[in-house]
Amino acid sequence: MTDRPTIQDVARLAGVSTATVSRALHEPGKVSADTATRVHDAVRQIGYTLNIAAQTLRQRRANALLVVVPDIGNTFYGEVLAGIEQAAHAAGQTILIADSAQDAAREAVYLSYLRNGRADGAFLLTYPQVDWDSVAPVPETGLRPVVMISEAARLEGTPRVTVDHEQASRVATAHLVAHGHRVIAHVLGPRGTGLRRPRYRGYRQALADAGLIVHPGHEIEGDFSAASGARAGAALLALTPRPTAVFCANDEMAIGLIGALARAGVRVPQDISVVGFDDIAFAACFLPAITTIHQPRRAMGTVAVALMLRILGRDGADASLQMLQTLPFALIQRDSVGPPPV
Amino acid sequence: MTDRPTIQDVARLAGVSTATVSRALHEPGKVSADTATRVHDAVRQIGYTLNIAAQTLRQRRANALLVVVPDIGNTFYGEVLAGIEQAAHAAGQTILIADSAQDAAREAVYLSYLRNGRADGAFLLTYPQVDWDSVAPVPETGLRPVVMISEAARLEGTPRVTVDHEQASRVATAHLVAHGHRVIAHVLGPRGTGLRRPRYRGYRQALADAGLIVHPGHEIEGDFSAASGARAGAALLALTPRPTAVFCANDEMAIGLIGALARAGVRVPQDISVVGFDDIAFAACFLPAITTIHQPRRAMGTVAVALMLRILGRDGADASLQMLQTLPFALIQRDSVGPPPV
DNA sequence: TTGTATGCGTTATCAG
DNA sequence: CTGATAACGCATACAA
Numbered sequence: 001m002t003d004r005p006t007i008q009d010v011a012r013l014a015g016v017s018t019a020t021v022s023r024a025l026h027e028p029g030k031v032s033a034d035t036a037t038r039v040h041d042a043v044r045q046i047g048y049t050l051n052i053a054a055q056t057l058r059q060r061r062a063n064a065l066l067v068v069v070p071d072i073g074n075t076f077y078g079e080v081l082a083g084i085e086q087a088a089h090a091a092g093q094t095i096l097i098a099d100s101a102q103d104a105a106r107e108a109v110y111l112s113y114l115r116n117g118r119a120d121g122a123f124l125l126t127y128p129q130v131d132w133d134s135v136a137p138v139p140e141t142g143l144r145p146v147v148m149i150s151e152a153a154r155l156e157g158t159p160r161v162t163v164d165h166e167q168a169s170r171v172a173t174a175h176l177v178a179h180g181h182r183v184i185a186h187v188l189g190p191r192g193t194g195l196r197r198p199r200y201r202g203y204r205q206a207l208a209d210a211g212l213i214v215h216p217g218h219e220i221e222g223d224f225s226a227a228s229g230a231r232a233g234a235a236l237l238a239l240t241p242r243p244t245a246v247f248c249a250n251d252e253m254a255i256g257l258i259g260a261l262a263r264a265g266v267r268v269p270q271d272i273s274v275v276g277f278d279d280i281a282f283a284a285c286f287l288p289a290i291t292t293i294h295q296p297r298r299a300m301g302t303v304a305v306a307l308m309l310r311i312l313g314r315d316g317a318d319a320s321l322q323m324l325q326t327l328p329f330a331l332i333q334r335d336s337v338g339p340p341p342v
Numbered sequence: 343m344t345d346r347p348t349i350q351d352v353a354r355l356a357g358v359s360t361a362t363v364s365r366a367l368h369e370p371g372k373v374s375a376d377t378a379t380r381v382h383d384a385v386r387q388i389g390y391t392l393n394i395a396a397q398t399l400r401q402r403r404a405n406a407l408l409v410v411v412p413d414i415g416n417t418f419y420g421e422v423l424a425g426i427e428q429a430a431h432a433a434g435q436t437i438l439i440a441d442s443a444q445d446a447a448r449e450a451v452y453l454s455y456l457r458n459g460r461a462d463g464a465f466l467l468t469y470p471q472v473d474w475d476s477v478a479p480v481p482e483t484g485l486r487p488v489v490m491i492s493e494a495a496r497l498e499g500t501p502r503v504t505v506d507h508e509q510a511s512r513v514a515t516a517h518l519v520a521h522g523h524r525v526i527a528h529v530l531g532p533r534g535t536g537l538r539r540p541r542y543r544g545y546r547q548a549l550a551d552a553g554l555i556v557h558p559g560h561e562i563e564g565d566f567s568a569a570s571g572a573r574a575g576a577a578l579l580a581l582t583p584r585p586t587a588v589f590c591a592n593d594e595m596a597i598g599l600i601g602a603l604a605r606a607g608v609r610v611p612q613d614i615s616v617v618g619f620d621d622i623a624f625a626a627c628f629l630p631a632i633t634t635i636h637q638p639r640r641a642m643g644t645v646a647v648a649l650m651l652r653i654l655g656r657d658g659a660d661a662s663l664q665m666l667q668t669l670p671f672a673l674i675q676r677d678s679v680g681p682p683p684v
Numbered sequence: 685t686t687g688t689a690t691g692c693g694t695t696a697t698c699a700g
Numbered sequence: 701c702t703g704a705t706a707a708c709g710c711a712t713a714c715a716a
């Protein structure tokens with residue numbers, strides 16, 4: 001890095017002290033209008049920019065927030081990130097995006113960002129594989145600067161913003177019941193995820209509500225990948241009684257499943273109806289377009305940031321904010337659901 | 343942030359100077375085995391971790407690299423990021439992922455990361471909207487620490503790793519010619535992208551190679567979104583002569599286009615053949631699975647990191663590395679191409 | 685092989 | 701309203 005101008009250079013040029021320069025830059029009210037302009041002119045003239053490392057060292061805060069996603073290639077996270085980024089930027093926070101790739105070692109590296117001061121807090125969109133509870137609480141509030149989004153680590157008091165996955169799954173499954181389906185299968189999410197159980201429970205709940213039973217083998221293992229959905233589709237065709245509808249725990253699996261069915265000559269929704277979860281971008285483009293559960297991704301991001309600011313005790317934080325935020329979901333009806341075949 | 347133990351605490355506990363602690367941690371060879379263990383024991387005992395800000399300030403380097411993507415929700419970038427992350431991590435570099443959202447203001451914020459020392463270099467997977475040439479060259483090598491991936495900003499000497507988009511597009515289009523198509527349309531990428539022109543030129547080149555002409559209106563505007571592909575599909579149906587094949591400048595548009603055709607009762611590939619570009623994950627899942635051009639995304643990431651290390655003059659950098667790296671692409675044949683209807 | 689001393693660029697404290 | 705000054709935690713040049 002070339003030698004960049006420092007606050008000293010600005011001070012010299014403006015004929016003031018470095019303290020005044022700092023104030024002119026960060027506490028506009030505390031300096032006379034005259035010196036303010038002199039300082040700003042000098043800044044412009046020599047092209048001064050703040051040295052972040054020095055500021056972070058001195059302030060003992062990075063003004064940076066970490067976001068850990070399990071798979072950056074998954075489109076679901078894009079809009080959540082957008083929401084986070086916007087809200088964080090408005091609050092003067094930089095966000096660092098990290099892809100844990102579901103790998104504990106990688107996640108441990110990102111956890112270290114909080115210890116070594118690279119970031120002041122972390123958003124987890126992934127199921128934690130390392131001990132984020134080891135993060136030191138913020139002195140001002142006594143809370144750990146870790147916010148979970150969508151995922152649920154443990155029941156205890158980790159701040160969290162999410163939709164009610166169980167209720168959403170119940171609604172999704174009930175939608176199939178409402179279309180007249182009586183034999184409904186479920187493709188589950190992977191173990192070691194906070195999402196598997198609540199989505200499964202919602203499915204069971206909806207069946208119970210309708211007085212339906214789960215036939216043996218109708219709860220099919222999946223791992224949220226399209227490939228696992230395809231495998232589930234193949235498995236499903238061998239089932240007796242054959243399901244007339246399937247609730248997939250996410251859209252990727254729904255897409256893979258529909259593809260496998262199509263290759264076997266089974267049409268959706270004429271022969272089998274399918275509901276997904278997440279409303280990823282491709283759910284709308286797919287043939288057929290997929291009926292699914294939409295989560296308010298952008299809002300989840302902005303709410304999570306609000307939560308974080310409160311935890312950090314930053315200015316402008318809403319002190320009345322609850323540490324568990326449950327946001328509304330929506331069933332998006334498209335073309336993958338129809339009546340059961342006669 | 344709670345008061346964390348510093349190198350001083352470690353020194354005190356180990357009974358050595360801070361300089362020795364620093365050396366024990368970073369220059370293992372330069373310290374006796376005995377003190378090394380004493381220091382490491384002390385580190386473990388009090389749970390010391392390096393303060394990144396202090397190190398960055400002192401070393402005048404962040405050991406962090408920025409990656410700017412135009413849209414984090416686009417699956418294409420995921421694997422490139424994975425490649426970058428892996429190689430960067432191996433070289434002891436942290437990577438910061440940034441979503442410019444195609445917005446110049448956002449991009450300017452990220453550009454400032456290089457000025458204020460948050461990052462030492464940047465990878466651009468986006469067409470630059472701000473003046474990255476204003477980044478100061480690295481003293482050791484005289485090169486600017488900016489590497490473009492896939493995109494081309496200007497012809498001049500910005501280091502770059504990419505496939506030959508023109509040649510790849512030529513191959514993609516020639517594939518349609520080889521299947522007997524004589525009337526082939528093209529859906530272009532958006533203006534203000536480095537990708538629009540080369541992919542268009544490859545298309546034209548392939549037609550010229552085969553002695554074919556471009557009919558009026560057969561060059562359809564798109565913007566890389568599925569929605570624009572759908573519009574293109576609708577437009578295409580009104581064309582005379584009607585194309586029997588289309589080369590779409592990316593997979594998203596191909597997907598949107600096929601969807602629009604399907605809704606109009608036109609089947610792919612029976613009625614119209616389609617080739618895409620990028621080989622995003624959904625290209626393989628789609629119905630029909632899409633024939634497309636695959637780019638070695640992961641390798642693009644690792645090569646870009648190698649280039650960056652060379653520019654930064656970091657250890658282990660391959661000094662013989664060319665500043666323009668053209669990587670091989672591949673035509674992936676799937677189900678969206680067939681012979682023209684009779 | 686180890687220690688001493690210094691400065692990286694800021695901001696907060698304390699006087700004035 | 702402004703200035704002088706002292707850290708923040710670390711790594712390096714120089715001495716020993």
